[in-house]
Amino acid sequence: MYLLIPAAGVGKRMGSDRNKLLLSLRSRPIIAWTLIAAEASEAIHSIGIISQPTDWEDLKTILADLNLSKPVQLIKGGATRQESVYNGLKALPPEIEQVLIHDGARCLATPGLFDRCADTARECPGLIAAIPVKDTIKVVDQNGIIQSTPNRSDLWAAQTPQGFDVKLLKQCHAKGVENAWEVTDDAALFEKCGYQVKIVEGEETNLKVTTPQDLAIAEFILANRFLTRE
Numbered sequence: 001m002y003l004l005i006p007a008a009g010v011g012k013r014m015g016s017d018r019n020k021l022l023l024s025l026r027s028r029p030i031i032a033w034t035l036i037a038a039e040a041s042e043a044i045h046s047i048g049i050i051s052q053p054t055d056w057e058d059l060k061t062i063l064a065d066l067n068l069s070k071p072v073q074l075i076k077g078g079a080t081r082q083e084s085v086y087n088g089l090k091a092l093p094p095e096i097e098q099v100l101i102h103d104g105a106r107c108l109a110t111p112g113l114f115d116r117c118a119d120t121a122r123e124c125p126g127l128i129a130a131i132p133v134k135d136t137i138k139v140v141d142q143n144g145i146i147q148s149t150p151n152r153s154d155l156w157a158a159q160t161p162q163g164f165d166v167k168l169l170k171q172c173h174a175k176g177v178e179n180a181w182e183v184t185d186d187a188a189l190f191e192k193c194g195y196q197v198k199i200v201e202g203e204e205t206n207l208k209v210t211t212p213q214d215l216a217i218a219e220f221i222l223a224n225r226f227l228t229r230e
Contacts, residue, residue, distance in 0.1 A: 001043045001118040002096045003161075004088040007031055007051045007104035008077025019055050020209070021104045022062075026222050029062050030209060033107040033222070039068050040111040043118030044100070048073045050088040085186060086173040092166060098122060099169070101186055102161040105208045108221055113203055114161060120200050121163030126190045128163075129202035130156040159202040162186050168195060 007021050021031040031049070038044050047070055049059060056074050063072055075091045077084040085101060092099065098121045102109060113129060120127045133155040139148045162185060172189040175181075183189050187197045205221050207214060 001114075001121065002046045002048065002092060002099050003038050003041075003044045003114070004048045004050060004075075004085065004092075004099055004101045005031070005034060005038075005104045006077070006081050006084050006088070006101065007049050007055075008084045009081070009105075019051070019058075021107075022055065022058050023215070025107065025209075025215065025218055029058075030107045030215075030218075031059070031104045032062055032066060034102065034104055034109065035062075035066055035068060035072075037109055037111050038102075038114060039066070039070060041114040041118070042111070043115045044070065046071050046073070046093075048075050048088055048091060049104070050075045050077045050084045052077050080182075082173070082176065082183060082189075086170075086177070089166065089170050089173060096166055098163060099166050100161040100163045103208060105210060106160055106206055107209060108203075108218055109159075109161065109206050110203060113206065117161040117163050117200050120198060124196070124198050125165040125168055126163070126187065126195055126197040127200050128185070128187045128197055129159040129161055129206065130199050131159065131202045131204060131206075133157055156199055158185060158187065159206050159208075160185075164190065168193075 022029050038047055051059060053076060059074060075088050078087050100117055117127060117129055133152055136152055137150055137155055138146045141147050172193045175193055176189050181192060190197050209215055209218050
């Protein structure tokens, strides 16, 4: 299974003037934790990091320090996540039929989650990791007035990895460009094109590191993981 990691953003909400994935988390860059989990995954055999060329020297240094056994390709990112993923898809080797796409900011995903998603990707055209919503959700209008309260049992919070048939996802991205669709994840493109997307239960600790508070929580989770292993 080929893993694409969108990592072309800038950490504005992190208060950083550089790619937040290069910031330190327990003495390693944030993106290193995703790469370590991918290295430990039994299903993943190759990795593509979609990033801006200005970050490539830093990424090469990180890769040299990690000394991964799996090949890693650096792919030029776009102006948006959507454009970056499309660039990544077009850079895949022609023989790749299924792909996992995982946000680099979700640096706490485990090898087991990658493996479960890869297994499911071989059986269906599209999937996302997700967890059941615990909070009651309110639909609110522009004036801050609640319009409805959806049934919580029907709601899931989307995560990554998301997995797809490469040929179909390329078609969806091409259609998205043609119709100027703007979506926040690849599953939304898949859905807009009429394809079904299956849920794979994700992990409560698979949070997206976006703010300094998230970084502190990630530090705590990793510290507990290492403590459990000792």
